[in-house]
Amino acid sequence: MAQFIQCTEQNKNAIRDELIAGLLAPQAFTSPKYLYDALGSKLFEAICELPEYYPTRTEAAIFNAHAEDMAQAIGPGSTLIDLGAGNCVKAGRLLPLLHPAQYVPIDISVDFLREAVARLQQRFPAVDMTAVGMDFSSSLELPDAVRRDKRLFFYPGSSIGNFTPDESLRFLQRIRQACEPNGVADGAILIGIDLIKDAATLDAAYDDALGVTACFNLNLLQHLNHLLDADFNLRDWRHRGFFNPEQGRIEMHLEARTSLCVRWHGGERRFERGERIHTENSYKYTRENFMALLKSAGFGAMRTWTDPRGWFLICHAQAI
Numbered sequence: 001m002a003q004f005i006q007c008t009e010q011n012k013n014a015i016r017d018e019l020i021a022g023l024l025a026p027q028a029f030t031s032p033k034y035l036y037d038a039l040g041s042k043l044f045e046a047i048c049e050l051p052e053y054y055p056t057r058t059e060a061a062i063f064n065a066h067a068e069d070m071a072q073a074i075g076p077g078s079t080l081i082d083l084g085a086g087n088c089v090k091a092g093r094l095l096p097l098l099h100p101a102q103y104v105p106i107d108i109s110v111d112f113l114r115e116a117v118a119r120l121q122q123r124f125p126a127v128d129m130t131a132v133g134m135d136f137s138s139s140l141e142l143p144d145a146v147r148r149d150k151r152l153f154f155y156p157g158s159s160i161g162n163f164t165p166d167e168s169l170r171f172l173q174r175i176r177q178a179c180e181p182n183g184v185a186d187g188a189i190l191i192g193i194d195l196i197k198d199a200a201t202l203d204a205a206y207d208d209a210l211g212v213t214a215c216f217n218l219n220l221l222q223h224l225n226h227l228l229d230a231d232f233n234l235r236d237w238r239h240r241g242f243f244n245p246e247q248g249r250i251e252m253h254l255e256a257r258t259s260l261c262v263r264w265h266g267g268e269r270r271f272e273r274g275e276r277i278h279t280e281n282s283y284k285y286t287r288e289n290f291m292a293l294l295k296s297a298g299f300g301a302m303r304t305w306t307d308p309r310g311w312f313l314i315c316h317a318q319a320i
């Protein structure tokens with residue numbers, strides 16, 4: 001059976017303080033990590049099936065087309081650390097190719113991860129699996145049970161786009177640091193990046209016709225009701241998802257359908273009709289911009305693979 005480590009028993013007061021500070025800001029916001037409770041993780045799985053949501057499909061096609069080449073670049077025996085592993089499906093495809101010494105899926109959505117890793121362990125009983133429930137946005141301090149040599153940080157799905165470019169650099173620097181826990185830089189990163197493309201394709205991917213992304217975004221309010229003991233009424237809010245070309249990012253917001261007041265234990269906030277809570281950014285990169293970011297963070301010997309339309313990029317880079 002896979003080992004499961006609940007890293008920090010998440011500090012409920014710190015979470016409350018962070019959320020309330022965001023809700024009371026002049027432009028209200030929440031971190032995208034709060035989109036993922038057990039239902040949010042299931043809704044994200046459904047998003048990946050949508051015709052408009054090209055990233056998962058495009059990334060999978062690149063892996064299929066270049067699997068041997070990637071496996072050769074990476075080599076066997078790595079410590080495969082899956083950042084934001086979700087349903088662990090992507091790692092499930094990599095395990096037979098990479099033959100890692102250990103598989104370490106990490107996710108904030110703890111119950112969903114627990115089930116996913118249990119399923120994966122049944123499929124691959126011989127692989128040493130240690131799952132970690134943690135929020136990696138503030139620290140990448142890994143438990144002692146995680147092997148220290150040949151770490152390969154797997155960060156697919158363009159999840160890095162949730163960070164601003166400055167935050168991304170700091171996060172990549174933290175990964176770079178975690179690549180040499182023994183003082184030897186023998187680690188690497190395998191990362192998926194969504195590339196800048198036409199606005200209509202991007203808009204549709206984050207505002208699908210079926211409304212699954214709208215459900216995913218609205219479910220955040222349900223999660224906030226749980227975390228803050230708040231009284232958001234989901235019917236009072238609508239999803240907005242669009243590409244902001246000036247910032248080079250997708251923005252997701254929740255917009256008040258009417259003037260209203262939201263209350264939580266010890267506080268409240270009034271929202272006028274049309275006022276928004278900013279719930280997610282997803283920055284898009286050019287290949288050159290992202291390579292420059294990796295280089296600044298201390299990575300080199302880069303290999304990249306893309307799809308025929310040039311919509312998505314997978315990059316393997318060595319800590320140097």
Ligand SMILES: C[S@@+](CC[C@H](N)C(=O)[O-])C[C@H]1O[C@@H](n2cnc3c(N)ncnc32)[C@H](O)[C@@H]1O
Binds near residue numbers: 033041044083156159
């Ligand atoms: C966009 S999904 C990607 C899931 C999967 N890796 C894929 O590519 O399909 C992002 C995943 O990262 C997790 N996540 C988001 N923020 C996190 C954080 N700060 N710490 C740990 N996990 C996080 C979410 O729960 C979710 O499973």
